[in-house]
Amino acid sequence: MDIARIALNRHTCKAYDPSRKIPAAQIEQLKTLLRLSPSSINSQPWHFIIASSEAGKARVARAARQGAYASNGPKILNASHVIVFCARTTMDDAHLANLLVQEDADGRYPTPESKAAQSKGRSFYTGLHRYDLKDTQHWMEKQIYLALGTLLLGAAALEIDATPIEGFDQRILNEELGLREQGLTSVVIAALGYRSADDFNAKLPKSRFPMEKVIEEI
Numbered sequence: 377m378d379i380a381r382i383a384l385n386r387h388t389c390k391a392y393d394p395s396r397k398i399p400a401a402q403i404e405q406l407k408t409l410l411r412l413s414p415s416s417i418n419s420q421p422w423h424f425i426i427a428s429s430e431a432g433k434a435r436v437a438r439a440a441r442q443g444a445y446a447s448n449g450p451k452i453l454n455a456s457h458v459i460v461f462c463a464r465t466t467m468d469d470a471h472l473a474n475l476l477v478q479e480d481a482d483g484r485y486p487t488p489e490s491k492a493a494q495s496k497g498r499s500f501y502t503g504l505h506r507y508d509l510k511d512t513q514h515w516m517e518k519q520i521y522l523a524l525g526t527l528l529l530g531a532a533a534l535e536i537d538a539t540p541i542e543g544f545d546q547r548i549l550n551e552e553l554g555l556r557e558q559g560l561t562s563v564v565i566a567a568l569g570y571r572s573a574d575d576f577n578a579k580l581p582k583s584r585f586p587m588e589k590v591i592e593e594i
């Protein structure tokens with residue numbers, strides 16, 4: 377597999393063909409990528425909401441109707457699938473306990489000591505962000521972006537077009553999906569599908585700073 381070629385060929389899709397739908401088996405693969413995405417201390421502070429029905433996509437698109445966000449509305453409506461990446465609003469002790477239970481059930485702890493050590497290490501980092509750095513929300517959202525990056529590369533590998541979307545009203549989407557009540561907040565959206573002839577970005581060359589400007593070897 378030529379992974380660099382996949383990165384070179386992917387682009388942010390600006391217009392979708394509404395008649396084309398992603399096969400269910402590929403959606404399952406993308407869901408697996410999201411679930412398996414790595415996160416600091418395996419915190420998995422996320423929740424992913426996938427809209428594929430017209431009604432579901434219309435609910436998401438309500439957050440992209442006004443001002444600068446309006447150009448994203450048609451992308452959401454015409455995509456095959458739309459994923460809302462949500463972050464938890466707290467990294468509370470109940471969540472940490474749930475993580476430990478899951479890892480135990482998954483066979484991660486051969487001894488009680490190894491489980492206690494993991495719990496202690498995790499408490500250190502969560503305490504650091506909670507009390508010293510005071511950036512727990514920011515920390516959790518960084519993990520969400522890793523999942524977004526994983527999804528974008530995976531979609532490109534499957535020859536599925538995608539659009540990462542930060543241009544939407546988080547307050548409207550949180551309200552529409554009842555996220556606050558669930559201890560969640562929307563962070564970013566990914567539209568997925570297949571480009572239409574109107575996708576001007578598909579025809580433009582990719583633009584990035586040169587390799588030597590962004591990468592230094594020491």
Ligand SMILES: Cc1cc2nc3c(=O)[nH]c(=O)nc-3n(C[C@H](O)[C@H](O)[C@H](O)COP(=O)(O)O)c2cc1C
Pocket residue numbers: 386387388389390448539540541542543544564577582
């Ligand atoms: C986190 C994030 C948010 C973005 N938000 C939007 C958006 O709201 N609407 C849009 O059309 N493109 C959006 N983009 C696309 C970027 O403009 C695009 O990735 C960048 O210009 C590089 O182009 P390429 O993805 O085609 O290689 C976003 C990209 C990222 C990574």
